[in-house]
Amino acid sequence: MGNLLTAGFYRLGKNKVFWLGMLAMLAISAGMMLNASRQAGVMMAEGYLRTLDDYYFKLAPVIGLFCAIFASLFIGTEHSEGTLRNKIVVGRTRPAIYLANYVICFAAGVCFVVVWLLGGLVGIPVLGVWEMGANGVLLYVVTALCFTGAWTGMFTLLAMLSSNKATTAVLAILLALGLLVAAALLYNGLCVPELNSGMVITKMAWRWQSRHPTRIM
Numbered sequence: 001m002g003n004l005l006t007a008g009f010y011r012l013g014k015n016k017v018f019w020l021g022m023l024a025m026l027a028i029s030a031g032m033m034l035n036a037s038r039q040a041g042v043m044m045a046e047g048y049l050r051t052l053d054d055y056y057f058k059l060a061p062v063i064g065l066f067c068a069i070f071a072s073l074f075i076g077t078e079h080s081e082g083t084l085r086n087k088i089v090v091g092r093t094r095p096a097i098y099l100a101n102y103v104i105c106f107a108a109g110v111c112f113v114v115v116w117l118l119g120g121l122v123g124i125p126v127l128g129v130w131e132m133g134a135n136g137v138l139l140y141v142v143t144a145l146c147f148t149g150a151w152t153g154m155f156t157l158l159a160m161l162s163s164n165k166a167t168t169a170v171l172a173i174l175l176a177l178g179l180l181v182a183a184a185l186l187y188n189g190l191c192v193p194e195l196n197s198g199m200v201i202t203k204m205a206w207r208w209q210s211r212h213p214t215r216i217m
Contacts, residue, residue: 004100017073018108021066022115029059029119037126052127056120057140061180064151066112068172071105071155076165102156109148
C-alpha cells in the first residue's frame, strides 16, 4: 500500500492535467470573484448591501467537474499504459489499488478546494472579510471537503471500471453535471414556500343592501 501511494503521488507531481487544473481553478475563482466584486460595488453604490459571504462559496459545485476530469484522465492513463495490469500481476489486490487511487485523487481534489479558496480572497478589498465568522467559514470548508471526498469516490470507481479513457471522461463529466442538476432541483424544492395560509373558509354568501355588498360568514 505504501509503495502504491508513493508511486501515485510521484505521478501526481508530474501530472500536467493536475497542474493545468490548479491554474484553471485559480483563474476561474479569481475571475468570478472579481466580477462579483464589481457587481457588488455597483449595487452598494445604489444602497444595496453585499458582503463576501454572498459570493465566496458560489463556485463550490465547479469542484466536482475538476475532480471528474482529473480522476478519469489520471486513472485512465493506468489502463491505457498497462500500469493497472502490472499492479495486479505483482500481487497488489484490487481493494488496495482502488484505495490508493482514491487517496491520490482525493488529495488532488483537496488541492482544487484550497486553490478555489485562495482565488476567492481577491474579493476581500471590496467586500471585506466574512460576516459569518470563523466557525461559519470552517463549516463551509469542511462541507466542501466532504462532498469532494464523495465525488472522488464515485469518479475513482467509474474510472477503474472503464478501460477507455475518453469514454470515462465523458461519463464522469455527465455524472457530475447530472448530480449538480439534481441538487439544484432538490434545493429549489426545499426553498418553495408553504402554500397553506392557515385560514379555512367554510361558508360565504353575499347580500346587497343599498349599493354596498355585505359578506356574511
